[in-house]
Amino acid sequence: GQQVMQIPQYQHVQEGEDFTTYCNSSTTLSNIQWYKQRPGGHPVFLIQLVKSGEVKKQKRLTFQFGEAKKNSSLHITATQTTDVGTYFCAEGSNYQLIWGAGTKLIIKP
């Protein structure tokens, strides 16, 4: 069935460094959503991308949807301790979301 591959599984960064997570699919995605889960918390919706080549920004977060709608990325500029958590991508349909495995952002002490 449809799969969304998300890499990397973990990323360790120094505070102030950038962070990027990628989602890829072998088939065309109808849309892509991004969620953030803080440690001990629940997933919280960040954004949805629908159009080919779409780019959206939320402060230091930049979300991109590929031209072929087969990949997406989330880039965080100058990470802060408040960015710590796991970031998930998911493709939505009427029935269910197909989730990536998540990328855990860890800030090195």
Next chain:
Amino acid sequence: EAQVTQNPRYLITVTGKKLTVTCSQNMNHEYMSWYRQDPGLGLRQIYYSMNVEVTDKGDVPEGYKVSRKEKRNFPLILESPSPNQTSLYFCASRRGGANVLTFGAGSRLTVL
């Protein structure tokens, strides 16, 4: 406040002892769903419901039951829990026709 409420938040139980995790939403959402989250496996859907009296299996339904008798409630039933059902469970809901999910706070279940 618009929210999805799950109970209990934490539970330790023993193999074979039936349990129910309740889920309630106050947003009049048509769609509700249960997920389990395990390290390295992300979120896997157990069951979902498009509306009252309409339920369907997700990716990992074995060992679970659900019901949707009222729009606001979607309980998850483990008739005979086993240790491999030890996990973090999330209930979520959304409006019909929308994709964005609102999640509950999670229920951490341990089966000994």
